[in-house]
Amino acid sequence: MVHDIAIIGAGLAGLSTAKTLRQFGFEVTVFEKEADIGGVWSASRRYPGLTTQNPRETYAFSDWPMPADYPEWPTGAQVQAYLETYVDHFGLRSSIRLGREVTAARPVGDGSGRWTIESRSVADGSVETKAFDYLIVCNGIFSIPAIPPYPGSDAFRDSGGQILHTSQFTDPEIARGRNLLVVGYGKSSCDVARACMEVAASTRVIARSIIWKIPKKLANTLNFKHLFLNRLGEGLFRYIEVKGFERFLHGPGKPIRNAMMNSVQGVIARQLRLKEIGLEPDGKLETIARSTVSLVTDGFYEAIGDGRISFHRGEIAELSPGQARLSDGTTVPADVIICGTGWHQRCDFLDRDVLSKVTDERGNFRLYRSMLPLGVPGIAFNGYNSSFFSQLNAEVSALWIANMLVGGLVLPPEEEQRRYIDSRLAWMEQRTNGKHSKGTNIIPFSVHHMDELLAEIDLRLPLLTRIRQWFVSIDAAEYAGLLPRLLKRHGRTLSTTSTGRN
Structure with a gap:
């Protein structure tokens, strides 16, 4: 149990x-190495110019x-x-x-499926060990910064130069x-360059490839x-x-679909x-x-056009004190x-033994x-599905996990699960040219993924809501009724107190 x-x-x-499982009556302990909550929104990781890619609703x-007084695209500090x-x-504090x-x-x-967790205090180094009935890994896919090992880095740093990840x-x-010198062409790189160009002596961006970016408002009008x-x-x-109307879009209606994409482009x-x-x-x-969908950073292209930000295609070949030689x-x-x-x-x-079952030889x-x-009992992951609607995917995944833990889900045979995993990984690698974040990238299919999870636990959104979502942007509040429905199914009621307990 x-x-x-x-x-x-x-x-x-x-x-x-944590919030969902507590409402189902479980005791939870959340371990966070930073001094505040928020993950990518923590004060320890907020780069200059950070805002959401999604509108607040x-x-x-x-x-x-x-809060209603938040801007449409809240800042990192506001999200935290x-x-x-x-x-x-x-009541999670x-x-x-x-x-x-x-x-x-x-x-x-x-053989009980229980886990021993060893944690270390960041402040004083003290170590604690405790056993738990279950483990859920929510450390995220954006937790360990990747910085290339540029030749000459040591000499560059020894002379006073700094090399930092955006986080x-x-x-x-x-x-x-x-x-x-900012490396990369994703949202974080462009945000940093734009935010710092007024204070830096010079601002340059270098990127190996150029991707399409989406303006917040197309033609400065349409969100x-x-x-x-x-x-x-x-x-x-x-x-x-491909199911339903999508069969038309990618079949007889493909010329219409292509015309729409070309028009937006x-x-x-x-x-x-x-x-x-x-x-x-x-x-x-x-x-x-x-791989990912990146919004346009306000003012970035204007700064490229008037020379306040210089842009180079390629990569850093070598560093030396005070300079970088490009490719x-x-x-x-x-x-x-x-x-x-x-x-x-x-x-x-x-x-190592657990990792060999959680990941394959390529790290997927x-x-x-x-x-x-x-083959690893007593453990689940949440947040390993990078998407447009990260918070909704996390919520729906939490419902799926809670339903499983209270006995409401009969998993398919292991061989069927293995076929599902193999098929998904092969498809993800093929469609992203290998840029599938070790099998964790579901962009842009956030809603598809949530639909599949909800269908497996028989907790679909109402039909009219799903139809409406074809024509207008998805509002997170449309998913608010799912938790009460699942709690009721298992003989529980949604707590009316701030503690979230039943």
């Missing part, structure tokens, strides 16, 4: 999992809206403050252990009066959420299994003047489905290098429904 659950990570997935939890109110409203890093998580070894660059004053944050927006991209190219500034991608707009042979001044170069998807706290996470590894 599962009673006491350990959760690693106090980001979106960890908090929503699409990025809130279903049962806790963001919002999460603090979520913790307080649902006493369950969260801040400043404690999980250094080891091991099966107890008696480590929390103070723009570091760039004041210095030559800034992108009405095109991409609904079921029709997802349906424009071919899913692993043309609008974006003209609006951002991509050809004029030399930043028009080679591929089609639909390639945004291969095209150009040498540029550089005092501070900020790397928006991705993340390592790893769980270093798991031992082998998880049924992006949550359950095969």
Whole structure:
């Protein structure tokens, strides 16, 4: 019988999992190595210029809206403050252990599915060990910064140069009066360059490839959420299994679908003047489905156009004191290098035997429904499904896990789970050209993924809601009724107190 659950990570997935499981009557302990909650929104990781990619109503939890006075795209600090109110409203504060890093998580070894968790205090180094009935890993896929090992890095640093990941660059004053070189073309890289160009002596961006970016408002009028944050927006991209109206979009109606995509692509190219500034991608707009979807940073392209930000295609070949030699042979001044170069998807706290079952030889996470590894009892993952609607995916996954833990889900045979995992990984690798974040990237198929989870636990959204979601952007509040329905199914009622307990 599962009673006491350990959760690693106090980001979106960890908090929503803790809140949901407590409402089902479980005891939870959340381990968070940072001094505050929030995960990617923690003050320890907020780079200058950080905002959400989603409008606030699409990025809130279903049962806790963001404040009405927040801007449409809240800042990182505002999101973290919002999460603090979520913790307080649902009475999670006493369950969260801040400043404690999980250094080891091991099966107890008696076949019970229980886990021994070893955690270390970040403040004083003290170590604690405790056994739990179940473990849920919510440390996220954006937890370990990846910085390339540039030749000459040591000499560059010894001379006073700094090399930081975007998540480590929390103070723009570091760039004041210095030559800034930003690596990458994702949202974080563009945000940092734009936020620091006024204080840096010079600002340059270097990237190996150019991707399509989506303006917040197409033609400066239409909010992108009405095109991409609904079921029709997802349906424009071919899913692993095409059903319903999507059969038309990718069959007889494909010319209509292609015309829509080409039209949007043309609008974006003209609006951002991509050809004029030399930043028009080679591929089609639909390639945004291969790895990630990045919003345009306000003012970034204007700064490229008037020379306040310089742009180079390629990569850093070598560093030396005060400068960087680029792959095209150009040498540029550089005092501070900020790397928006991705993340390592790893769980270093798991031992080798467990990891060999959780991941394959290439590091891909082998998880049924992006949550359950095969052959490792007593453990689940939440948040290992990068998506447009991270918080909603985390909530729906938490419902799926809770339903499983209270005996409401009969899993398919292990061989069927294995076929599902193999099929998903093969499809993800093929459609992303290998940029599938070790099997954790479901962009842009967030709603498809939630639909599958809800169908498996017989908790679908009402039909009229699903129809509406084809034509307007998804509102997180549309998912608020799912938890009460699942609680009622299991003879429980939704708590009316802030503690979230029944």
